[in-house]
Amino acid sequence: NVLILDFGSQYTQLIARRVRELNIYCEIHPYNKPPEDITNYKAVILSGSPFSVRGENAPHPDLSEIRKKVPVLAVCYGAQYLAHFNGGKVEASEIREYGRANLSVIKDEEALFENIRENSQVWMSHSDTIKELPENGVRLASTPDVLNAAYRIEGEDTYAIQFHPEVYHSTDGKQLLENFLVKIAGVEQEWTPEAFVDMTVAELKDKIGDEKVVLGLSGGVDSTVAAVLLHKAIGKNLYCIFVNNGLLRKGEFESVLDQYKHMGLNVKGVDASARFLDALAGISDPEGKRKAIGKAFIEVFDDEAHLIKDVKFLAQGTIYPDVIESISVNGPSATIKSHHNVGGLPDFMKLQVVEPLRMLFKDEVRRVGAELEIDKELLGRHPFPGPGLAIRILGDITAEKVRVLQEVDAIFINGLKEWMLYDKVWQAGAILLPVNSVGVMGDERTYEKVVALRAVESTDGMTADWVNLPYDxxxxxxxxxxxxxxxxxxxxxxxxxxxxxxxxxx
Ligand code: XMP
Structure with missing residues (x-):
C-alpha cells in the first residue's frame, strides 16, 4: 500500500495512475488530512504543488512521523519542501525551468536510477530552485539548468527529485517510480484486476451479508461493472433499476436492457420518458434542464426502490476521480456544469451507500470489466452524459426534437462504427441547434434545422481536442x-x- 500526500498539484492523479500501472495499489490523501497511521503504508510519495515553499500559505506538514519510518519520494514541491526546512536553500530560479530537460546521473550506483538511460528526458515545471541541499543531502543527478535535480538524504530512505516522473514526457519516469517502490521500498506488484475482483467480492459479501441492495444502471461502463461485481458477491439480492428518461440514444433502452438480462442481472426497466418530458417542458436553460432531470430521476428511482421490500443498501458506480475531486486540497472545484450523477441521492432514502469502484480509475474499471467477462462492446462504449440528449438539444425540448436528434445521432454513431473510427474517438454525438437555415431540395426552398457533429479525443474528459475525421x-x-x-x-x-x-x- 502506497500513500501519495497531495500538495495540490495538477499532476497528483497522474502519479497515482502510474503507480497503479505498476500493479501497485496507492491512495491519494490531501496533505492536511493525512491517514491516521502512516506506518501502515510501505512507501510515501510527496506530490508537487502550485505553491512556493517560501509562500505564507504554502503547505507545511510535519514529516517527522514519516521520514525514517517509511521510504519517501519527494517530487518537485516535495523536494523543495524537504530542502527548505532542513538546512537547505530554495530560491526563485533565474531562468524558467519548464518543459524538457536531460538528466545526467551522478551517482549511478543508486537503485533509484537503475535502468535509466544516460541523458534521459525529464519534464520540469517549477519556478523555484534548490540552491543548497538539506543537511545530509547527497546530490544524485543534475540537468544543464538544474544542479540539484535529484538528491537523497544520507542515512534514511528519503529521495527527492525536482522533475515530474509521472508525466508522459519523462521517458523513464515510470522506471524511476518502479525503482523507488519495488527496489527501495520493497512493495509487491500484486494489484491486478483479478486480485481486485477477489478482494472486492469478499468485502462485499462480508459487508452486505444477506441484505438487499438497489442499484441504478445507466447503460454506462461504471454502473455496469459495479452491478456485475455485486452480482458476483450477492446474486439475486442485487436489484437493478434501469430508467428510460426518453433522452437516450435511439433504441438504446431496449438493447441495453436486453444485454443486462443476458448477463443474468436482476434488472427492472422503467420507461419514464413521459415524466421526464413533462418535467422538461418549456425549460431552455442548461442548468435548469440538469436540475429537472436530476429531480425526476430521484423521484422515479425512489418510487421504484420503495417497491423492493427491506432494502438496506444503495450501490453506486462512483469512481476515484469523483472521490479525489470531492476531498482534494482545494476542495471541490468550481461548478462549470453540475454533473448530476456525482451528487448522489437524497438523504431521505436512508440507505447505506456501497461504492465498489470508488478506488478505481476509468481504465482500471474497464480492465476489471474485462476480467469479469463483460462484453467488449459494452466496455468500449463512449461516455454519455446523464441528462442525455437533453443537453444536446439547445433550447427547449420536445418529443419531436428528441426524435430528430436520435435519428441523426444514430446515423453518425453507426457510421463511425462502420468506418472503424468508433474506437479511435473518445466521445461523439450530434447536437441539434436552435436555428433554421435556408436550403434547396429539388426545386423547393427549405427552411429547416441545423445539426452539429462532435467527435473528440481525450483521456478523462478534462481536456479534449476535436478529431480529424476523414473528409470522405x-x-x-x-x-x-x-x-x-x-x-x-x-x-x-x-x-x-x-x-x-x-x-x-x-
Ligand atoms: P464537458 O461538456 O463538461 O463534458 O466538457 C465532460 C464530460 O462530462 C460529460 N457531461 C456530463 N455527464 N452529467 C453527466 O453525467 C452531466 O450533466 C454532464 N455534462 C457533461 C460529457 O458528456 C463529457 O463526457
Missing amino acids: FLQKTSNTIINRVKGVNRVVYDISSKPPATIEWE
Whole structure:
C-alpha cells in the first residue's frame, strides 16, 4: 500500500495512475488530512504543488512521523519542501525551468536510477530552485539548468527529485517510480484486476451479508461493472433499476436492457420518458434542464426502490476521480456544469451507500470489466452524459426534437462504427441547434434545422481536442443525414477544443 500526500498539484492523479500501472495499489490523501497511521503504508510519495515553499500559505506538514519510518519520494514541491526546512536553500530560479530537460546521473550506483538511460528526458515545471541541499543531502543527478535535480538524504530512505516522473514526457519516469517502490521500498506488484475482483467480492459479501441492495444502471461502463461485481458477491439480492428518461440514444433502452438480462442481472426497466418530458417542458436553460432531470430521476428511482421490500443498501458506480475531486486540497472545484450523477441521492432514502469502484480509475474499471467477462462492446462504449440528449438539444425540448436528434445521432454513431473510427474517438454525438437555415431540395426552398457533429479525443474528459475525421466520412455522413432525416437541411462539424470550449454544448 502506497500513500501519495497531495500538495495540490495538477499532476497528483497522474502519479497515482502510474503507480497503479505498476500493479501497485496507492491512495491519494490531501496533505492536511493525512491517514491516521502512516506506518501502515510501505512507501510515501510527496506530490508537487502550485505553491512556493517560501509562500505564507504554502503547505507545511510535519514529516517527522514519516521520514525514517517509511521510504519517501519527494517530487518537485516535495523536494523543495524537504530542502527548505532542513538546512537547505530554495530560491526563485533565474531562468524558467519548464518543459524538457536531460538528466545526467551522478551517482549511478543508486537503485533509484537503475535502468535509466544516460541523458534521459525529464519534464520540469517549477519556478523555484534548490540552491543548497538539506543537511545530509547527497546530490544524485543534475540537468544543464538544474544542479540539484535529484538528491537523497544520507542515512534514511528519503529521495527527492525536482522533475515530474509521472508525466508522459519523462521517458523513464515510470522506471524511476518502479525503482523507488519495488527496489527501495520493497512493495509487491500484486494489484491486478483479478486480485481486485477477489478482494472486492469478499468485502462485499462480508459487508452486505444477506441484505438487499438497489442499484441504478445507466447503460454506462461504471454502473455496469459495479452491478456485475455485486452480482458476483450477492446474486439475486442485487436489484437493478434501469430508467428510460426518453433522452437516450435511439433504441438504446431496449438493447441495453436486453444485454443486462443476458448477463443474468436482476434488472427492472422503467420507461419514464413521459415524466421526464413533462418535467422538461418549456425549460431552455442548461442548468435548469440538469436540475429537472436530476429531480425526476430521484423521484422515479425512489418510487421504484420503495417497491423492493427491506432494502438496506444503495450501490453506486462512483469512481476515484469523483472521490479525489470531492476531498482534494482545494476542495471541490468550481461548478462549470453540475454533473448530476456525482451528487448522489437524497438523504431521505436512508440507505447505506456501497461504492465498489470508488478506488478505481476509468481504465482500471474497464480492465476489471474485462476480467469479469463483460462484453467488449459494452466496455468500449463512449461516455454519455446523464441528462442525455437533453443537453444536446439547445433550447427547449420536445418529443419531436428528441426524435430528430436520435435519428441523426444514430446515423453518425453507426457510421463511425462502420468506418472503424468508433474506437479511435473518445466521445461523439450530434447536437441539434436552435436555428433554421435556408436550403434547396429539388426545386423547393427549405427552411429547416441545423445539426452539429462532435467527435473528440481525450483521456478523462478534462481536456479534449476535436478529431480529424476523414473528409470522405464526413461527406457521406452529412449526405445520409440530410437525405434521411426530415427537418434537417444542414450539417456542420465542431472544430473546437476543450478548453476553451467544452465537450457538450450545454
Ligand atoms: P464537458 O461538456 O463538461 O463534458 O466538457 C465532460 C464530460 O462530462 C460529460 N457531461 C456530463 N455527464 N452529467 C453527466 O453525467 C452531466 O450533466 C454532464 N455534462 C457533461 C460529457 O458528456 C463529457 O463526457
